Amino acid sequence: MPEKGWRELPIGGKILQGGNSVEYETGSWRTYRPVVDKAKCINCMRCWLLCPDSAIYAEGEEMAGYDYMHCKGCGICEEICPVDAIEMVLESEKDKIPADERGVKAIEEAREKAK
Amino acid sequence: MSKVLPLTGNEAGAEAMRQIAPDVVAAYPITPQTELMHRFADYVADGVVPTELILVESEHSAMSACVGASAAGARVMTATSSQGMALMWEILYIAAALRQPIVMPLVNRALSAPINIHCDHSDSMGARDTGWIQLYCENCQEVYDNVVQAVKIAEDKDVLLPVMVCYDGFILSHTVERVEVLEDHEVKEFIGPYVADRPLLDLDHPVTYGPLDLQDYYFEHKRQEAEAMRNCKPVIQRVAGEYELLSGRKYGPFDEYFTQDAEHIMVCLGSAAGTAKAAVDELRDAGEKVGLLKLRVFRPFPAEELIAALSHAKGIAVMDRADGVNSIGGPVFSEIRAAVYGHSSAKISNYIYGLGGRDIDIDMMKSVFQDMKDGKYAEQAYYIGVRE
Amino acid sequence: MAIKLKELSHRESRVAPGHRACAGCGSIIAIKEVLMAVEQPVVISFATGCLEVATTIFPYSAWRVPYIHCAFENSAAVMSGVEAAYLSLKKQGKLPGESGNKDIKFIAFGGDGGTYDIGFQALSGAMERGHDMLYVCYDNQAYMNTGIQRSGSTPRGAATSTSPAGRVIPGKTQFRKDLTKIMAAHDIPYVAQSTPDRWRDLMTKVQKAMEIKGPKFLNILSSCFRGWRCEPQESLEVTNLAVETRFWPLYEVENGKWKLNYKPKKHVPIEEWMKLQRRFQHILKPQNKHLLEEIQRDIDRRWDELLFLCGEEAGPKPEQS
Ligand SMILES: Cc1ncc(C[n+]2csc(CCOP(=O)(O)OP(=O)(O)O)c2C)c(N)n1
Ligand code: SF4
Ligand code: SF4
Helix, strand or coil: CCCCCCCCCCHHHCECCCCHHHHCCCHHHCCEEEEECCCCCCCCCHHHHHCCCCCEEEECCEEEEECCCCCCCCCHHHHHCCCCCEEEEEHHHHHHCCCCCHHHHHHHHHHHHHC | CCEEEEECHHHHHHHHHHHHCCCEEEECCCCCCHHHHHHHHHHHHCCCCCCEEEECCCHHHHHHHHHHHHHHCCCEECCECHHHHHHHHHHHHHHHHCCCCCEEEEEECCCCCCCCCCCCCHHHHHCCCCCCEEEECCCHHHHHHHHHHHHHHHHCCCCCCCEEEEEECCCCCCCCEEEEECCHHHHHHHHCCCCCCCCCCCCCCCCEECCECCCCCHHHHHHHHHHHHHHHHHHHHHHHHHHHHHHCCCCCCEEEECCCCCCEEEEEECCHHHHHHHHHHHHHHCCCCEEEEEECEEECCCHHHHHHHHCCCCEEEEEECCCCCCCCCCHHHHHHHHHHCCCCCCEEEEEEECHHHCCCCHHHHHHHHHHHHCCCCCCCCEEECCCC | CCCCHHHHCCCCCCECCCCCCCCCCHHHHHHHHHHHHCCCCEEEEECCCHHHHHHCECCCCCECCCEEECCCCCHHHHHHHHHHHHHHHHHCCCCCHHHHHCCCEEEEEEEHHHHHHCCHHHHHHHHHHCCCCEEEEEECCCECCCCCECCCCCCCCCCCCCCCECCCCECCCCCCCCHHHHHHCCCCCEEEEECCCCHHHHHHHHHHHHHCCCCEEEEEECCCHHHHCCCHHHHHHHHHHHHHCCCCCCEEEECCEEEECCCCCCCCCCHHHHHCCHHHHHHHCHHHHHHHHHHHHHHHHHHHHHHHHCCCCCCCCCCCC
């Protein structure tokens, strides 16, 4: 977000678009990335609820992958998955796993919306 | 059509509040503000006003609740004195910086220690840099008039800053005077409805109030606040003009009393101005060219206007009912001297008076003029009315 | 009504991603769950602290609900004002937009510092006045945002930056204050405690609170892996063990009636909880055995007291004496 001068900012320090933090990338904090094995996943949705960064997608009552723009790689989802369907993989070895562009898409959509 | 009522300063404040009928009032008792809230609580209990009265457990919470209610979109008031305002301190800055147009009668009382319930201005003067607009009153009529005007000033979209209406504890708060009040509907129409800018309760647009600014934004928000304080001046003037049409009473950033041709001018604010005027009358009768400048608006500080009004004087004596305890002089003095610096060759001195409710009388006021006449000016403040 | 995650999964989290809480912060999970449980429109306030800072670094806000932060000690007082404004504007027909037709809920949040300590007066006052709001304390047992200083909630023995485990003094010397009980003594309609790993318990309590008019208080033991010195992925396990060791019983007090929501099957000794957290590592050393025993006795006593209040039979006793 380009930094605005004082005349352009809303007064009183208000942030008018609550939830615009989606435009801020926290995925770069990650050392490990979570990868889900959908063959094992039972869609209990625990990881979706308990992810501190709301970085797990839910679609049609199913766990639908990761928002890697925001996932910080804390490993909680791996820890609490009841069927061990999630694995933490070193970022440096991420090429070994299928690329998932969804996170990128989400942030682009959010930026578009904020305009 | 106005009517005349016998009212104390606190009752005049409460009468104005009844007519304003704020959506929310938060209150905590402290002498000498108490009677104002007693009377207002009666109005609430009798269903005369639609106000939600929050009887908080401290002044810190009073101001906090005001901030919350104001951000929610309500027209909000509270009132306090002395220690009460000291306890609000932290939130005074926040109320101003979040740009909440809260109006607060501040019944001036000395700050502890020693604990003292009587008038001086150490409470409001200490808060002069909190971002609040400050209006000072000479008498109960001005209490009423300033409270009504304060609402309109605070809520102006170019301003959106809180306003403190300061009046002297006991000297005004507990003294019955003749007060002309407007009709209820006149006040209502004068202040108009309050339409908040992006309030919290607007669920369709979830707004975040009070975020964290780092080095990259804090300065910009502070600059905005400074601009709002600058914008106040024309707004205060415009509101005073409209109020004059309604009430016939004229208000400006200050009142001038025989200053035009005066060689020696006293500057003071609050109820002592009445005593000072009596001193000026006597001295004028004796043929002396003396005058009084009574400040009404201390924030925003009317520097340019003061230069125009004061720079012709040979001598200026600034009266402070608060001691800056800085070994030089009081807050009004510091600002007046800074304002006229480079614009006037007047000599300026400072008098600290009336701390903790100590009386100041006409003879003391006259002695100040006498000092100027005798060429007695000092770099450090004189203390007047204290036992050596 | 039982909570079904699949059904809930149609809801969007009211805490947006992109906030700056530490990776694996247990406290933000607690808040996310609270807001996930609320169906109604809600306005929230926050006390200064980790989550306030992490979620609202200008110009970004993670809050998809109306949010206000004013200062550290006044979240409850600020929310009193918001709620009063709502009542006033509603009765005068002055609420903006669609808000006039809606039943709005009010939730004030604070950390343990902002609740047990500096904000206690404002909380107590707001509850006594009877505002229709829920106060949620995310209790991570220290002043985390300023660098892990001890608070009134820090348990005895825990090392913090102002109660370090030194050569002479072994961490915090005082026992923690039992705020949930203190709030129960306010005789408000609903008081409860929970933890985010027990999400069903937590969210059920929030939903219950939303149905009750008047002041409500919920104390959530929420981990901070940095302050507790455990691993981020253990953020939920560590509070789970706090429940199993009966350090943090799950219970609620509804209109004066005490109810235990979960009774561990076994007497799990407190070391099990402490072992996960390096803030207690000195307590587990042989020379501090007496301290550990003292801490265990305190937990057992408080637990027995709670069982009594809840009208429950005494639970299993330690295996060794
Ligand atoms: C009046 C005041 N005193 C001190 C501070 C500094 N301060 C800011 S956050 C904080 C700690 C907050 O601790 P807690 O409430 O436990 O929340 P946490 O950071 O652990 O989430 C402190 C001491 C402040 N902002 N205001
Ligand atoms: S690793 Fe942590 S942040 Fe990433 S999806 Fe899993 S729980 Fe969320
Ligand atoms: S320091 Fe602790 S409480 Fe604060 S954001 Fe990090 S994990 Fe959460």
